[in-house]
Amino acid sequence: MKKLIILIFFLALSNIYLAQTSVKCTYKITINENILNVNSNDDKTSRDTKNMLNNALGLAKRFEYTLDFNNNESIFQLNRLLTEDSKSDYLFPIAKAIIGQGVYYQNKVENENIHQLETSVALFLIKDTFISDWEVTKEQKQIGKYLCFKAIKKCDSCDTSDEVWFTPEIAVPFGPLGYCSLPGLVLEVQKNLFTLSLTNINFNSNSVEIIKPTKGKIVTKEEYKEITENYRSQLKN
Amino acid sequence: MLVSTLAISSTKSVESKSFADPYACWNAADAAEVYTCGYVGCNFGLWDAVFNACMGNQQ
Numbered sequence: 565m566k567k568l569i570i571l572i573f574f575l576a577l578s579n580i581y582l583a584q585t586s587v588k589c590t591y592k593i594t595i596n597e598n599i600l601n602v603n604s605n606d607d608k609t610s611r612d613t614k615n616m617l618n619n620a621l622g623l624a625k626r627f628e629y630t631l632d633f634n635n636n637e638s639i640f641q642l643n644r645l646l647t648e649d650s651k652s653d654y655l656f657p658i659a660k661a662i663i664g665q666g667v668y669y670q671n672k673v674e675n676e677n678i679h680q681l682e683t684s685v686a687l688f689l690i691k692d693t694f695i696s697d698w699e700v701t702k703e704q705k706q707i708g709k710y711l712c713f714k715a716i717k718k719c720d721s722c723d724t725s726d727e728v729w730f731t732p733e734i735a736v737p738f739g740p741l742g743y744c745s746l747p748g749l750v751l752e753v754q755k756n757l758f759t760l761s762l763t764n765i766n767f768n769s770n771s772v773e774i775i776k777p778t779k780g781k782i783v784t785k786e787e788y789k790e791i792t793e794n795y796r797s798q799l800k801n
Numbered sequence: 802m803l804v805s806t807l808a809i810s811s812t813k814s815v816e817s818k819s820f821a822d823p824y825a826c827w828n829a830a831d832a833a834e835v836y837t838c839g840y841v842g843c844n845f846g847l848w849d850a851v852f853n854a855c856m857g858n859q860q
Contacts, residue, residue, distance in 0.1 A: 600836055609825060613832040616851070654854050661847035662837050683849045684858075724839040757837055792845040799852070800827055 586772045589631040589749075590643075590764040591740050593663060595621045599757050616658065621757060624659040629760070631740050632772045633749075638738035639774045640668040663758065667777045668742045670694070679742055680777035685795050689780035690788045694737065694745040705729065707751045707762065715746055727754040734765075826855035 600614045600621075628643040642660060657665075666681035677692040703714040710731040717726040728739065732748035739750025740760055751762040783791065830852040831841045838844050852858075 609828050610832055613829045613851075614836060616829075616854075617833060617836055657850040658833075658847065658854060661844065661850040665846050681846055683846060684853060685849075724843070756839065788845075789842070792848075793842065796827075796845075796848065799823065 585768070585770060586632050586634050586774065588766045588772060589633075589762055591629040591631065591760050592763045593624055593627055594759045594761065595625055596755075596757055596759065616655070617662070617757075620655045620659040620662055623653060623655050624663050624758070627659070627663060629664065629740060631738065632774055633736055633738045634774065635736070636673045637669070637671040637774050637776070638736070638744075639670075639776075640664075640740050640742075641666070663760065664741045668740070669774075669776050670738050670742070670744050671776070672737055672744075676776075677742055677744055678777060680780050683792070685791060687780040688788055689777060689782045690785055691782060692742070692785055696745040698746055700746070707731070710734070710751060712751055713748075724756075728752065729754075821855050821857065823856065826852050829855050 600618050602611050602614050606614065629640060630643050631638060631640040633639075642664070666679055669678045669680070670676065672694060675693050677694055679688075679690040679692075681688045681690060698715040698717050701714045701716060705712055705714075707729060710733050712729040712731045715728050715730060717728075719725060726743065728743050728746070728750045729752040730739065730746040730748040730750045734749035735747065736749050737745050737747070739746065740753055743750050743753060753760040830848040833851040834841050834843050834848050837847060
């Protein structure tokens with residue numbers, strides 16, 4: 565009985581330690597080249613848009629994102645310190661929007677997955693939950709020293725799908741850009757135009773306090789979609 | 802017809818020009834979504850940023 569009490573004490577102590585210790589991850593972008601090639605069939609709008617996006621992606625190569633987490637919650641955002649000189653560039657908001665903008669907060673205890681996003685319409689707090697609708701595949705690869713597995717999430721209303729690589733060796737259900745609820749930390753996100761990859765992880769970071777975003781118009785994903793579609797339609801009219 | 806140009810040199814930043822046709826900017830913003838994430842409506846933040854840049858609006 566005495567041994568059991570001692571064991572429970574140490575387990576509780578380790579949980580408190582994990583809850584208080586933040587882990588800091590750094591993610592960087594690799595652009596997938598030759599995806600947005602201008603071709604002779606493109607009209608002027610397509611040509612100008614592709615050139616603009618390519619230039620924005622060139623700017624995004626310099627971005628660095630951080631994911632800070634403890635045992636219960638995480639926060640993911642652009643590292644502002646490294647983008648101060650880019651802010652005056654008109655492509656900066658476009659580059660941010662392509663990769664990931666705003667603050668992504670996740671809390672596994674409260675079942676919260678929140679994206680705080682500023683737009684012309686409003687500052688939004690888009691609230692979602694931890695939904696485990698991933699298809700975990702048998703594909704494996706090594707990312708750094710971690711064995712990773714591929715997971716895919718299909719879009720119900722479109723032909724696209726999200727593809728990430730996670731490692732069960734870091735057993736937290738968090739990841740960048742709001743990707744969560746996998747049985748391990750997401751180390752890599754593969755998109756059409758770019759790949760977002762973990763480049764550094766510091767397990768002894770005590771310097772960051774994870775602050776849940778609370779400012780903004782609280783909406784669900786469906787409400788956000790409806791509001792922004794109405795906004796677009798109004799602009800056209 | 803898109804009056805202002807969004808294409809710039811790859812090494813220097815250039816301010817976007819205003820006086821654009823809103824319809825053309827709307828189409829450019831739609832195109833940006835399709836090229837980046839596959840369909841119109843997939844990334845309103847991007848649509849918003851492209852439209853505002855095209856129109857010369859500050860963000």
